[in-house]
Each structure stands twice: as C-alpha cells, then as structure tokens.
Amino acid sequence: MPADHIDQGTLTQSVGYCCLQAYLEIVPNIKKQLGKLQLRPVEYTVLSLINSNPNINQKRLGQTIRVSPPNMATLLDKIQADGLIERRRNPNDRRSQILALTPKGHQLYLKAEAVATRADITPTLTDDERQQLLSLLTKIFQN
Amino acid sequence: MPADHIDQGTLTQSVGYCCLQAYLEIVPNIKKQLGKLQLRPVEYTVLSLINSNPNINQKRLGQTIRVSPPNMATLLDKIQADGLIERRRNPNDRRSQILALTPKGHQLYLKAEAVATRADITPTLTDDERQQLLSLLTKIFQN
DNA sequence: TATTGTTATACTCTATAACTATA
DNA sequence: TATAGTTATAGAGTATAACAATA
Incomplete structure (x- = not known):
C-alpha cells in the first residue's frame, strides 16, 4: 500500500x-557509523574543531557548537578520560584551558573523519546542489 | 575584542x-515567540500538520515528524488536554485515532502560524537564496 | 498474527544555580 | 568585580519494553 501524500503546508x-527535518533524515546514519568508533556526533565534532583550531579554549569551542560551559566540561571530561584530548592551563591566563588532541585522539579523528564523510549522504541531491546547499546553510550560522 | 576566526574545517x-548549526541559529527565536502562545515548536508543527491533513492518524503524523508512537501519545494527550485537538476512533478501523483541530485549536494555529512565520528569519540570505535553500532542504527529507 | 495506540520507565540531552580559581 | 571553568542537579526530550484493543 503506497503511503498517502502528506501535505506539510506552510x-x-x-x-x-x-533544517530539522533534513538533519533528522541524515543523522541516524552518521550516528550509526561513528558509533562503530565509540564516538557520538558531538564528540567527533569536538575532535574536529580541536584539530582545526590548535590552542582553542573551552569557551570558544562551546560557543561555536552551542554547548554550555557546564555541559562542555563534562563532555570534555569523558573525551579526556578516553585519552583523546589533553587539557592544559593557558600560561598567560591560568583560568582558561587549552585543548589539544593526543596522538591517539588524532588517529581516531582521522578515521572518524573518513567515516563521517562517507556517512553524510544526500542521495537526492546532485553534487552541485549539495555544494549550493552547504554554501547557503553556512551563510546562516557563520558569523 | 573581536572574536577570533574559528576554522570549522571539513x-x-x-x-x-x-543543518544542525543552522537550526540552532534559527530555533531559539521561534521557541521564544511561540512560547508567548504557550506552544512549543513541536506542538505548533502538530497543529499545522493536522490542519493541512484532515483525518490524519497518529501513526502517519508521527512518521512525518519522526516522533515515536509512545511519545506521540503523550504529546497529543497534552495538546488534547489543552482543548486544541480531538481524537476519535476511525469507524473503518477502530485501532486508529483520527485527529482534528477543535475551533480553539484552529484559532490558536492561525495565530501561531503568523508568529512562527515572522520568527523564522534568515537575515543573511536574500529572498531568492532562502527559496533556493528551502527547495534543496525539501528534496532531502520529502519522500 | 499483525497493527494502532497506550502506559510505564529508562536513558540522554540540555539548562540552571552555586561554586573555585584566576584575573 | 569579572571571567573561565567546574560540580551538582533539575528539567526536557527521546528510546524501549510490555501491554490492550482491534484487525
């Protein structure tokens, strides 16, 4: 029996x-694939941002991905306990923590990037459409 | 002090x-504005889909917005207790519940639609870009 | 037996308040 | 006084299992 058409109206x-519906369409596969590396999407995101931004601190990292300081603290506790990152006090301002990937974290990140890239699929879009979409989305959230 | 540039890399x-980042940029304002009508975004979405799809049942509604049957039941319990919808058994198949807006629910929906439309803003996009974006996103999740 | 929906509950995610240490 | 981060905890959202009613 064919699914009747649903009118999503306005x-x-x-x-x-x-954005939410498209996200919910895509993310289960990413979750499943990253799960094989014992990583949640947010953990992969953190590894990626630390990798691309050496010496980033927790505040800027949290602002970027919209995670509050308390939740960032516990999230990083877990990733650190897994041996993926190290935190050291900034010598110029000992209040802040400077984040870096450990060799183990960097290795896992590289694997996860390959996995996440393969998992982030949009089969109903052409390559051009996908690039166009990424460009438009980026305009919304990049400040 | 200007925020340093963050490299979001791949x-x-x-x-x-x-999609998630764009969603998180947009949704707080929608939440805030709909909150003035005592509605959460998901509740507004449910009212809208019932309005556009008379006689829809809970299963199809839940599939459309990716809410599981148990969570759909409690969500609709709440909306029904607020007097916004009515549920009646389908005479042709008494297992399923047919959903409809009450007059009060329809009235609130119309207000909420105006509010939600105004709140869903993308100031960094032109009108053309916004339409292009909506068209591309829709291709991802519409089956 | 299969399907729609419900109840109960566990789990995860997010938000808030109070705190420490550093500036 | 203000800021970066932490701890503890509450609240919201999501997932799972067992069930009743109907087909």
Whole structure:
C-alpha cells in the first residue's frame, strides 16, 4: 500500500522546520557509523574543531557548537578520560584551558573523519546542489 | 575584542552538521515567540500538520515528524488536554485515532502560524537564496 | 498474527544555580 | 568585580519494553 501524500503546508516555508527535518533524515546514519568508533556526533565534532583550531579554549569551542560551559566540561571530561584530548592551563591566563588532541585522539579523528564523510549522504541531491546547499546553510550560522 | 576566526574545517562539508548549526541559529527565536502562545515548536508543527491533513492518524503524523508512537501519545494527550485537538476512533478501523483541530485549536494555529512565520528569519540570505535553500532542504527529507 | 495506540520507565540531552580559581 | 571553568542537579526530550484493543 503506497503511503498517502502528506501535505506539510506552510511548514516547508520554514527554514527552521526544514533544517530539522533534513538533519533528522541524515543523522541516524552518521550516528550509526561513528558509533562503530565509540564516538557520538558531538564528540567527533569536538575532535574536529580541536584539530582545526590548535590552542582553542573551552569557551570558544562551546560557543561555536552551542554547548554550555557546564555541559562542555563534562563532555570534555569523558573525551579526556578516553585519552583523546589533553587539557592544559593557558600560561598567560591560568583560568582558561587549552585543548589539544593526543596522538591517539588524532588517529581516531582521522578515521572518524573518513567515516563521517562517507556517512553524510544526500542521495537526492546532485553534487552541485549539495555544494549550493552547504554554501547557503553556512551563510546562516557563520558569523 | 573581536572574536577570533574559528576554522570549522571539513565540518562545513557535512550537511548534517550544517543543518544542525543552522537550526540552532534559527530555533531559539521561534521557541521564544511561540512560547508567548504557550506552544512549543513541536506542538505548533502538530497543529499545522493536522490542519493541512484532515483525518490524519497518529501513526502517519508521527512518521512525518519522526516522533515515536509512545511519545506521540503523550504529546497529543497534552495538546488534547489543552482543548486544541480531538481524537476519535476511525469507524473503518477502530485501532486508529483520527485527529482534528477543535475551533480553539484552529484559532490558536492561525495565530501561531503568523508568529512562527515572522520568527523564522534568515537575515543573511536574500529572498531568492532562502527559496533556493528551502527547495534543496525539501528534496532531502520529502519522500 | 499483525497493527494502532497506550502506559510505564529508562536513558540522554540540555539548562540552571552555586561554586573555585584566576584575573 | 569579572571571567573561565567546574560540580551538582533539575528539567526536557527521546528510546524501549510490555501491554490492550482491534484487525
């Protein structure tokens, strides 16, 4: 029996709604694939941002991915306990923590990047459409 | 002090990551504005889909917005207790519940639609870019 | 036996308050 | 006084298992 058509009405004019629905379509596969490396998406994101931004501190990292300081602290506790990152006090301002990947963390990140890239699929879009989409989305959240 | 540039590296090539970041940029305002009508975004979404799809049942509604049957049941319990929807058994198949807006629910929906539309803003996009974005996102999740 | 929906509950994620240490 | 980070905890959101009613 063919699924009847659902009319999403004005919701398809909402960027918020459409972003969420597209995200929910894509993310289960990413979760599943990263799960094989014992990583949640947010943990992979953190590894990636630390890798691309040496000496980033917790505040800027949390602001970038919209994780509050308390939740960032516990998230990083876990990643550190797994031996993936190290935290050291900034010598110029000992309040802040400077983050870096350990060799183990860097190795896992490289594997995870390959996995996540393969898992982030949009089969209904052409390559051009996908690039166009990424460009438009980026305009929304990059400051 | 200007915020230093953060390099999001290959993450900006991930549709999943970019959809989530764009969603997180947009949704707080929607939440805030709908909150004035005592509605959460998911509740507004439910009212909208029931409005656009008379006689939809809980299963199809839940599949559309990716809410599991147990969570759909409690979500609809709440909306029904607020007097916004009515549930009646399908006479042709008494297992399923047919959903409809009450007059009160329809009235609130109309207000909420106006509010949500105004709140869903993307100031960094032109009108053309926004329409292009909506079209691309829709291709991902519409089956 | 299969399907729709419900109840109960566990789990995860996110938000808030109070705190330490450093500046 | 202000800022970076932490601890503890509450609240919201999501997932799972067992069940009732109907087909």
